Amino acid sequence: MSMDIKITPVSRSRIGERRLDPQSFGTICCDHMLVADYRDGEWTDVRIEPYAPLALPPSISALQYGISVFEGHKAFQTADGEVVLFRPDQNCARLRRSCRRLVLPEVPEEIYIEGLRQLIRIDREWVPGPDDGSLYIRPSVFATDQNIRVRPPSSCRFVIFTCAVGHYYPEPLKLLVTTDYVRAFPGGTGDVKPAGNYAPALLAEREAQRRGFHGVLWLDGRERRFAEEAGVMNVFFVIDGTVVTPNLGGTILPGITRDSVITLLAAMGIDVQERPISIDEVAEAHAAGRLRECFGTGTAATIAHIAEIGYRDKILTLPPVADRDITPTVLARMTALRSGREPDHFGWLSPV
Numbered sequence: 001m002s003m004d005i006k007i008t009p010v011s012r013s014r015i016g017e018r019r020l021d022p023q024s025f026g027t028i029c030c031d032h033m034l035v036a037d038y039r040d041g042e043w044t045d046v047r048i049e050p051y052a053p054l055a056l057p058p059s060i061s062a063l064q065y066g067i068s069v070f071e072g073h074k075a076f077q078t079a080d081g082e083v084v085l086f087r088p089d090q091n092c093a094r095l096r097r098s099c100r101r102l103v104l105p106e107v108p109e110e111i112y113i114e115g116l117r118q119l120i121r122i123d124r125e126w127v128p129g130p131d132d133g134s135l136y137i138r139p140s141v142f143a144t145d146q147n148i149r150v151r152p153p154s155s156c157r158f159v160i161f162t163c164a165v166g167h168y169y170p171e172p173l174k175l176l177v178t179t180d181y182v183r184a185f186p187g188g189t190g191d192v193k194p195a196g197n198y199a200p201a202l203l204a205e206r207e208a209q210r211r212g213f214h215g216v217l218w219l220d221g222r223e224r225r226f227a228e229e230a231g232v233m234n235v236f237f238v239i240d241g242t243v244v245t246p247n248l249g250g251t252i253l254p255g256i257t258r259d260s261v262i263t264l265l266a267a268m269g270i271d272v273q274e275r276p277i278s279i280d281e282v283a284e285a286h287a288a289g290r291l292r293e294c295f296g297t298g299t300a301a302t303i304a305h306i307a308e309i310g311y312r313d314k315i316l317t318l319p320p321v322a323d324r325d326i327t328p329t330v331l332a333r334m335t336a337l338r339s340g341r342e343p344d345h346f347g348w349l350s351p352v
C-alpha cells in the first residue's frame with residue numbers, strides 16, 4: 001500500500017471524554033477524522049486530521065439538494081486485544097453503489113479501507129473492550145459544489161469519523177404499521193443510503209411515537225401490503241420454525257447485518273426464506289399462534305427484538321423475549337464471532 005496520507009495528530013487527546021452509556025451514543029467523536037477531496041476529476045489530498053467542524057459555503061449542493069450519502073459500520077476489539085473491522089469491504093462496496101445512484105464520484109476502495117485502518121490505528125486507545133462496546137464508524141460523501149443549479153457534482157468530500165459506543169440493547173420495540181407514508185418505492189433510492197432517505201421518515205416516526213410506539217413498520221410503496229423494514233432496520237419474522245425476511249428487490253436496504261444473520265441462520269440449519277411477506281400473512285400467523293419471534297437487524301443494535309406490531313385497530317403481541325429461541329441464539333453467535341470467541345468461518349473479520 002503506497003497511498004500517501006498526510007497525518008496531523010491532535011496536540012492533546014480528548015479520550016477522557018469518552019462515554020459508553022446509551023444516552024451518549026454517537027455524541028462524542030474520537031480525536032481524528034479521515035478526509036479526502038474530489039476535484040478536477042480525481043480524489044486527492046487524503047489526510048487524517050483532528051476531528052473538528054468543517055468550514056463550507058452555505059451554497060454547497062449537499063446542503064441545498066441532499067447530494068450526500070453515508071455508511072455505518074463498526075470495529076471491535078477481540079478478546080485477545082486485536083482490533084478488527086466487521087466486513088468493511090461490504091460497506092465500501094455499498095457506499096460506492098450509493099455514490100453511483102446519486103451521480104457522486106465513487107470513493108476508491110484503497111482510500112476507504114486503508115484510510116480507515118490508519119484512522120483507527122491512530123485512535124486505537126478509544127476502541128472499547130469486547131465486553132464494553134465497539135467503535136462506530138461513519139463515512140460520508142457529499143457534494144461541495146457551489147452552484148445553485150441542480151446537477152451532478154464536480155467536487156465533493158469524503159469524511160470518516162468514529163465514535164466509541166457502548167453495547168446497545170434497546171428495549172423490545174413496539175412498531176406501528178404505517179399505511180399513510182412510504183419509505184421507498186420502485187425506482188427510488190430505498191436500496192442505498194442517501195442522506196435524503198431519512199428526514200422524510202421522521203414525521204411517520206413521530207406520529208407513531210405519539211401513539212405510544214417506538215417507531216414504524218414500513219410497507220411497500222406500491223400496494224402498502226408487504227412488510228419492508230422496521231424503522232432503519234431490516235425485519236425478520238419467525239413463523240413456526242421458519243425465518244422469513246423480505247427479499248431484496250430495489251426498495252429494501254441490503255443490510256450487512258441482514259446478510260450475516262441469514263448466513264448464520266442457514267449455517268445453523270434453520271430454514272430461511274427471502275420472499276415477500278404481507279402484513280396480512282403476519283397477522284394471520286399471529287392469530288394462529290404461529291408467529292413466534294420478530295426482530296430487526298442493523299449495525300447500531302445488531303438485533304432488536306420486536307415486542308408488538310400495531311396494525312389498523314389491532315395490536316399483535318409477540319411472545320416474551322424470554323420465550324424466544326432463534327433470535328437470542330443468532331445474536332449470541334454474532335457477538336461471539338465478532339469478539340473472536342468463536343472461529344470466523346466466513347472470513348468476516350478484517351484486522352486493522
Ligand SMILES: *Cc1c(COP(=O)(O)O)cnc(C)c1O
Pocket residue numbers: 072193229231232233234253254255256257258297298299300
Ligand atoms: C443502514 C440501514 C440498515 C441496516 O444496514 P446494516 O448494514 O445492517 O447496518 C437497514 N435499513 C436501512 C433503511 C438502513 O439505512
